[in-house]
Amino acid sequence: xxxxxxxxxxxxxxxxxxxxxxxxxxxxxxxxxxxxxxxxxxxxxxxxxxxxxxxxxxxxxxxxxxxxxxxxxxxxxxxxxxxxxxxxxxxxxxxxxxxxxxxxxxxxxxxxxxxxxxxxxxxxxxxxxxxxxxxxxxxxxxxxxxxxxxxxxxxxxxxxxxxxxxxxxxxxxxxxxxxxxxxxxxxxxxxxxxxxxxxxxxxxxxxxxxxxxxxxxxxxxxxxxxxxxxxxxxxxxxxxxxxxxxxxxxxxxxxxxxxxxxxxxxxxxxxxxxxxxxxxxxxxxxxxxxxxxxxxxxxxxxxxxxxxxxxxxxxxxxxxxxxxxxxxxxxxxxxxxxxxxxxxxxxxxxxxxxxxxxxxxxxxxxxxxxxxxxxxxxxxxxxxxxxxxxxxxxxxxxxxxxxxxxxxxxxxxxxxxxxxxxxxxxxxxxxxxxxxxxxxxxxxxxxxxxxxxxxxxxxxxxxxxxxxxxxxxxxxxxxxxxxxxxxxxxxxxxxxxxxxxxxxxxxxxxxx
Ligand code: NG6
Ligand code: CA
Numbered sequence: 001x002x003x004x005x006x007x008x009x010x011x012x013x014x015x016x017x018x019x020x021x022x023x024x025x026x027x028x029x030x031x032x033x034x035x036x037x038x039x040x041x042x043x044x045x046x047x048x049x050x051x052x053x054x055x056x057x058x059x060x061x062x063x064x065x066x067x068x069x070x071x072x073x074x075x076x077x078x079x080x081x082x083x084x085x086x087x088x089x090x091x092x093x094x095x096x097x098x099x100x101x102x103x104x105x106x107x108x109x110x111x112x113x114x115x116x117x118x119x120x121x122x123x124x125x126x127x128x129x130x131x132x133x134x135x136x137x138x139x140x141x142x143x144x145x146x147x148x149x150x151x152x153x154x155x156x157x158x159x160x161x162x163x164x165x166x167x168x169x170x171x172x173x174x175x176x177x178x179x180x181x182x183x184x185x186x187x188x189x190x191x192x193x194x195x196x197x198x199x200x201x202x203x204x205x206x207x208x209x210x211x212x213x214x215x216x217x218x219x220x221x222x223x224x225x226x227x228x229x230x231x232x233x234x235x236x237x238x239x240x241x242x243x244x245x246x247x248x249x250x251x252x253x254x255x256x257x258x259x260x261x262x263x264x265x266x267x268x269x270x271x272x273x274x275x276x277x278x279x280x281x282x283x284x285x286x287x288x289x290x291x292x293x294x295x296x297x298x299x300x301x302x303x304x305x306x307x308x309x310x311x312x313x314x315x316x317x318x319x320x321x322x323x324x325x326x327x328x329x330x331x332x333x334x335x336x337x338x339x340x341x342x343x344x345x346x347x348x349x350x351x352x353x354x355x356x357x358x359x360x361x362x363x364x365x366x367x368x369x370x371x372x373x374x375x376x377x378x379x380x381x382x383x384x385x386x387x388x389x390x391x392x393x394x395x396x397x398x399x400x401x402x403x404x405x406x407x408x409x410x411x412x413x414x415x416x417x418x419x420x421x422x423x424x425x426x427x428x429x430x431x432x433x434x435x436x437x438x439x440x441x442x443x444x445x446x447x448x449x450x451x452x453x454x455x456x457x458x459x460x461x462x463x464x465x466x467x468x469x470x471x472x473x474x475x476x477x478x479x480x481x482x483x484x485x486x487x488x489x490x491x492x493x494x495x496x497x498x499x500x501x502x503x504x505x506x507x508x509x510x511x512x
Contacts, residue, residue, distance in 0.1 A: 023396030025118065025260040026369060027316040029303065030387065032081070032264070033296055034074065034127060034162075034271040037326030038362050039347030040293055048285040048343045049293045053301030057320055057368045060375055062416040067365020068383040068440075069323055072355050073431040074129050074162065074271075077323040077384060079103060082110040082130070082151070084388030084404025086427060089508065094432025098165045098187050098226040099138060100131035106150040109403035111388040112262065113152030118397045121256040123155040124148050126245045126266030129162055132171065140167070140185040140231070143174045153264075157248045159241065164272050164331060166226040168219050169234040170244070178234045185231030191216075192229050199223025208273055214331040222273050222332075238275035241268055242295045246302045253303075257310050260395075265303065269296035272330045287339035289328070314371045319414070321384050322363035327353035348480045354430055356438040356447055357482050361428045373416045380413040380422030381440065389511065390414055405509035427504050439501045443477035446497040471498060 038044055041051045043058040070080040075096045076087030083104060087093035092103055104110065112122045132138040132147045138160070148156040158171040167187050170177040176185060186192065199206060199215030200223075207221030217227045220238055236244070249265055269276070270292035276283075277295060284290025300320070307313040326345035328336040330353070351357025365382060367373055389407035392399040399407075406427075412420025428438035439446040449470055473487040473494045487494045504510045 023118070023394065025120070025395050026372075027260055027312060028115070028120075028262045028391060029316060029318045030081075030262075030264050031300060031303070031318065031320045032078075032266050032384075033320070033322040033364070034268055035324060035327055035330070035353055036270060036293070036296075036322035036364060037345035037347065037352060037359060038349055038364060039344040040270075040326060041364050043366075044364055045347060046343060048341055049290040050284070051293060051297040053297045053304065054320060054364075054366070057300065057304070057318060058366045060370060061318070061366055061368030061373045062376060062378045062414070064365040064367075064378050064380065064382055066379055066381045066422070066440075067321065067363060068361045068381070068426055068428065069321060069363050070361065070383055070385045070427075071429045071431065072324045072351075072353055072360030074127075074323045075103065076429060076432055078130055078266075080385040080406070081387060082112065083108055084111065084385055084407025084511075086385070086406045086429065086510075088427075088429045088433050088435070088437070088505070091433050096129050096131050096161060097189070098161050098167070098228075099189070100161070101133050101135050101137045102146045102150070103131040104151050106146045108151055109388075109400065110151045111391060112148070112264070114388060114392045114397040114399065114404075115262045115395060116152045116154065118395045119260060120395070121155075121259045121261040122153045122263075123157075123252050123256075123261070124153050124264040124266060125157045125248050125252065126159060126264075127162060127268045127271070128156075128158040128160055128171070128266070132160055138187070140176060140187055141179065141181070144171055144176070145174050147171070147174065149173060155252060159268060162271055163238060163241065163268050164214055164225055166217055166219075166224050166228040167231060168224075168236055168238070169231055170236060176231065176234050179231055180233045183230045183232055185228065185234065187226065187228045189226055192227055196227065196229070208275070209333045210331055211329055211333050212331050214272075220275075222275065238273060239277045242277060242299050246299050249303060250306050253306055254310065257312055262391075265299075267296050267299060269293065269299075272332050272334065274332070274334050274336070285339065285341065286343055287335035289334065289336040290339070290343075314369075317367065317369040317373070319387065320364060320366040325349075325352040325355070325360045325363060350481045350483070356428050356430050356436045356449075358438075358445065358476070358480065360430065361438070367414050367416070369415070376416060378413060378416060378422075380410070380420070381424075381426055382410050382413055382422045383426050386410045386414075386423070405511050407511060425500060425504075427501065427510070437501060437505075439497050439504075440476075441497055441500065443475060444493055444497060445474045445476050445482060446494065446501060447472045447474070447482070448498075448501060473497070
């Protein structure tokens, strides 16, 4: 009798032991939208665009009201998502130019290498914008490495930068897809010949006119940032990008369905140039900006159909997020402003892309894992930078002390577990190293302006051109729009937050 009891106790202890509690290895799909603001989805209050598929994700999972990306531009957010490290800690993490070398060095621990280490198949499909190649930049006609495959992704199918930057080609693993060696691809930042047509010399031939920048080489009737020649057989049509991401993803998921897999589905919607497929044009009341949201919503629906068809929806954690807040005119005259009506792309928040106001980084954030994540709304503070540590914790991947130094394990909050807390603070930044900062702690928000100018003067932020005190404090509980600086009323809070921000920056890490 006693022996039996002892055995049972032992068995119980084994079951409860954290070492033996089985790591969960669901498939993981991270869907990142480009330039999508807090208010751009119908499940976050939009009415001039309908997003039934993403709304369904939200209805079946957790919809976060304090979900963030780490920066208000693309490259630093993506850098932080993959490395779990604030981009302001590293030089060269600002918006990457067309010929940028690889920004994340091989050997850096990433969300992909962590998951690979515990047996996941890993892929990135869609926009990259984190540079390719060694210190001299991409060898467009040769091997494009290092790139995603050198930092943990087993497969990549990429748009190398953003689609308003040259070139318009796909990169599959280490090569430009369909490149004819007889028509080599050249990419540069100087006009290659006097008669090279550009958005300035051939402006009247464009199918979408530019408003600022974006007036160099023309492809598909749209002039871009930067110049290129050759590679004609490899070039894609902007209208077909979303279909291609979905086709490639479906194929890849299907052939990896018998393993745990991690797919980073990196959409280009709704970044400029906003050229959704013809079948989505006119499908929102917001012009091409909203039509691109409809297109992304379709992509999400297709991916979810694939999970259902393969019977793996209940074994797949899906995270939907964005890389920075919204922008209206980002360089092309695509009608975004004219069609905006009463749409609030940043929801109740101020600022947007390029800004450290909440609108720059507080973005849609949804987690769904059918049968595992309860349905509901979460007000916990979570950020894209936390996925590395959270997924490591979930899957049993070993996170070394010096890796992913700003990524917090907020798995419980991401999975909607009762009482599970998110972060206690988050640093927000605009672009690269040496810009402006935000710090969110509870209902307080500290802004620190090291640069008096927002990056892009076209952006509607009170900071553009204004001379602003270096530190400002806001109470988000009654002022989500960050309109009333209360620093003088709350000197103690300001002192505490200023010290915390200084500490996070100077410590070189923030993960406990
Ligand atoms: C800016 C571009 C903008 C966009 C942005 C990057 C100009 C005038 N503006 O420099 O159009 O491409 O970079 O966007 O060229 S992001 O979402 O990839 O960060
Ligand atoms: Ca972006």
